[in-house]
Amino acid sequence: MPEPDDPGPGDRAPEHAPEPVGVGPWPGGPESWPDDPRLDPRLLAEGDRRNVLDEYRYWRLEAIVADLDTxxxxxxxxxxxxxxxxxxxxxxxxxxxxxxxxxxxxxxxxxxxxxxxxxxxxxxxxxxxxxxxxxxxxxxxxxxxxxxxxxxxxxxxxxxxxxxxxxxxxxxxxxxxxxxxxxxxxxxxxxxxxxxxxxxxxxxxxxxxxxxxxxxxxxxx
The missing domain is CATH 3.40.1280.10 (SPOUT methyltransferase, trefoil knot domain)
Known part of the structure; x- marks a missing residue:
């Protein structure tokens, strides 16, 4: 039996879903995409949820590797x-x-x-x-x-x-x-x-x- 001051399952505050990692699609559609060859059109369209630094958001894999190589x-x-x-x-x-x-x-x-x-x-x-x-x-x-x-x-x-x-x-x-x-x-x-x-x-x-x-x-x- 729960303690008198223990709220029942229906009274407990719902757990908050974790914030999604990364960023969503680039706002505004393809016509607003930056003119940068390092960026990946698929990531711009679908969002970038990879485990990378924010400075690498939307970058192509090859572009990130090339930058790290420097x-x-x-x-x-x-x-x-x-x-x-x-x-x-x-x-x-x-x-x-x-x-x-x-x-x-x-x-x-x-x-x-x-x-x-x-x-x-x-x-x-x-x-x-x-x-x-x-x-x-x-x-x-x-x-x-x-x-x-x-x-x-x-x-x-x-x-x-x-x-x-x-x-x-x-x-x-x-x-x-x-x-x-x-x-x-x-x-x-x-x-x-x-x-x-x-x-x-x-x-x-x-x-x-x-x-x-x-x-x-x-x-x-």
Missing amino acids: RRHPLHVAIENLGHDFNIGSVVRTANAYAVAAVHIVGRRRWNRRGAMVTDRYQHLHHHADVAGLAAWADREGLPVIGIDNVPGSLPIEHRPLPARVVMLFGQESGGLSDEARAACTQILHITQYGSTRSLNVGAAAAVAMHSWALQHAHGG
């Missing part, structure tokens, strides 16, 4: 995909938020894209069959590979200078970096923890590591 950071992010890790999508989404140069999938080519929330369309993605392939690519590009994992001998990432041009390599959710990945790294850093859990979720760890890099190098650090 200001991407020299940070690369790599993650081992040995067992179809569901966290890779989250890593890709965060990489997009930090405008990294590219995300590198190491191992299995297929990965669960749901967590990326479509941000993978705006992000450069590369595949390497194994760690040796990633390491060879990084060597040709002159990029050090830094592993992020809380393994014996790793160093705290906090207050540690990070290279501006670098590949940050993350391992699987359960086992962390593979032996091959550890051997390919010039150094391995960990995120200091203060509670009882053994490790951070790899998606969360990637976000912290990218933010640590951004504090030093993004927009002049």
Whole structure:
């Protein structure tokens, strides 16, 4: 039985529907559309509900990618995909938020894209069959590979200078970096923890590591 002062279901105020994301059709019809080749006629006509910044509303996908390419950071992010890790999508989404140069999938080519929330369309993605392939690519590009994992001998990432041009390599959710990945790294850093859990979720760890890099190098650090 409800308490005497508890309104019944019919007396409760209706829950408000969430505000729709984005914008509706451009007001006024096609004759009022801006003369801008970056804009997508379909989005102008139907509205733009994508997960993009307001400054990119109505822009074509290719135009957004081209604009991002003018200001991407020299940070690369790599993650081992040995067992179809569901966290890779989250890593890709965060990489997009930090405008990294590219995300590198190491191992299995297929990965669960749901967590990326479509941000993978705006992000450069590369595949390497194994760690040796990633390491060879990084060597040709002159990029050090830094592993992020809380393994014996790793160093705290906090207050540690990070290279501006670098590949940050993350391992699987359960086992962390593979032996091959550890051997390919010039150094391995960990995120200091203060509670009882053994490790951070790899998606969360990637976000912290990218933010640590951004504090030093993004927009002049």
